[in-house]
Amino acid sequence: MITPLDAKFAPATRLLWHAGVTGALNQIAAAGFQAAEIWASHLTETRVKAKIVHQHAQELGLTLSLHAPSYDLNPLSSNPEIRSLSRRLVLDSLETAAQLQAKTVVVHPGALSSTTDDSHEYWQRLEEFAVQLDARAALLGLHVAIEAMEKKKLQFITHIESLERLAQLLDAIDAKNVGICLDVAHAGTLGDPLEFLARVPRVIHAHLSDTSEEKTHALLGEGRLDLAKIIPILLGKIPATGLIAIEGRLASDEPRAIAVAAAYLQGF
Numbered sequence: 001m002i003t004p005l006d007a008k009f010a011p012a013t014r015l016l017w018h019a020g021v022t023g024a025l026n027q028i029a030a031a032g033f034q035a036a037e038i039w040a041s042h043l044t045e046t047r048v049k050a051k052i053v054h055q056h057a058q059e060l061g062l063t064l065s066l067h068a069p070s071y072d073l074n075p076l077s078s079n080p081e082i083r084s085l086s087r088r089l090v091l092d093s094l095e096t097a098a099q100l101q102a103k104t105v106v107v108h109p110g111a112l113s114s115t116t117d118d119s120h121e122y123w124q125r126l127e128e129f130a131v132q133l134d135a136r137a138a139l140l141g142l143h144v145a146i147e148a149m150e151k152k153k154l155q156f157i158t159h160i161e162s163l164e165r166l167a168q169l170l171d172a173i174d175a176k177n178v179g180i181c182l183d184v185a186h187a188g189t190l191g192d193p194l195e196f197l198a199r200v201p202r203v204i205h206a207h208l209s210d211t212s213e214e215k216t217h218a219l220l221g222e223g224r225l226d227l228a229k230i231i232p233i234l235l236g237k238i239p240a241t242g243l244i245a246i247e248g249r250l251a252s253d254e255p256r257a258i259a260v261a262a263a264y265l266q267g268f
Contacts, residue, residue: 002032005265008235009208010035010065010243013042015257020046022056027255029060031262037065037245038100040093044069050099057100064102065205065243068093076110076125078117086110087129091136098140103241104205106181107133109146109157109166119156126157127169130178137177143241145181145205148196150216151189159190160199167201179204184234185211185218185247188225197233205242206234219248219257220264231268 011033016024021042028036036057043050057064073086090107097105110129112122133144148163149155157166163180170178179202187193188211197203208231210223220227234244246265248257 002030003266004034005032005262006235006268007034007063008238008242008244009033009246009261009265009268010037010063011246011258011261012037012039012067012207014039014067015246015248015261016255017042019255021048021053025053025057025060025062027258029062031258033262034061035063035065035243037067037106037243038102039067040069040096041071043096050096054100063243064100065104065106065245066093066097066100066102067106067245068108070108073108074110074113075108075129076112076122078113078121083125087132091132094133094136094140094142094144097142102142104143104145104243105137106145106147106205106207106245109149111149111154112156113154115154122156123165123169126166127173130170130175131173134173134175134178142177143204144178145242146178147181147207148183148186148200150183150186158186160196163196163200170202179242181205181207183207183247184225184227184230185209185216185223188223189216193225193230194233197230197237203237204239206238206244207247208234208244209247217247219260220246221260227264231265235268 013024075086077083182203187196210218212223
């Protein structure tokens with residue numbers, strides 16, 4: 001008999017992309033997990049309805065979160081048409097989350113359009129976007145977690161100082177339903193994730209994977225992070241409405257990623 005893992009651990013369905021959404025949920029539950037993070041793009045590609053997925057998750061005893069669409073989108077773009085379309089698709093995904101009865105939706109914050117751009121304008125756009133997210137989330141009874149990104153060209157919501165500023169922005173607009181998603185591997189590309197955990201406020205959800213010089217997202221225990229110290233702090237920091245979504249590599253590791261994660265997390 002498989003021992004159930006902590007209820008906050010939630011493998012992302014993208015780890016089992018070729019299995020489809022419901023197939024991924026079957027394997028996640030079979031490995032002893034009690035939650036899962038569904039990728040909106042996974043739903044779109046497999047053309048499965050959110051209400052069907054919700055019913056299936058209920059039957060498996062899985063709590064859900066949703067990762068909003070992010071590929072090729074930029075809700076802060078300097079191009080107003082791209083900005084408008086990106087925001088609409090992300091905001092529409094909150095409706096999908098409501099159909100899934102997911103507690104939290106993870107949203108990428110957007111990025112600069114060019115290295116020569118003034119980030120001040122992007123902070124203004126991020127404030128506008130956060131107001132929209134908070135209003136929609138409040139209407140639907142959800143929480144939105146804006147994800148801390150990795151050290152990468154054009155990303156600016158990355159290091160501790162930018163996340164502290166994001167938290168101040170959310171305080172300033174009195175956002176009741178928006179917080180921060182701390183991605184441990186992303187933090188590891190910039191510094192010590194333990195320092196991020198100690199300093200970054202308003203963390204309501206997390207992404208967990210290892211990281212190495214070769215891969216930003218490595219399977220648990222196959223990178224250089226001190227996960228034995230990080231994971232207990234995460235478990236204590238994430239509120240009941242949030243989850244710790246397990247990420248890692250894609251198709252090349254199916255289905256090993258779930259087995260590796262389940263084995264690694266047994267002791268927590």
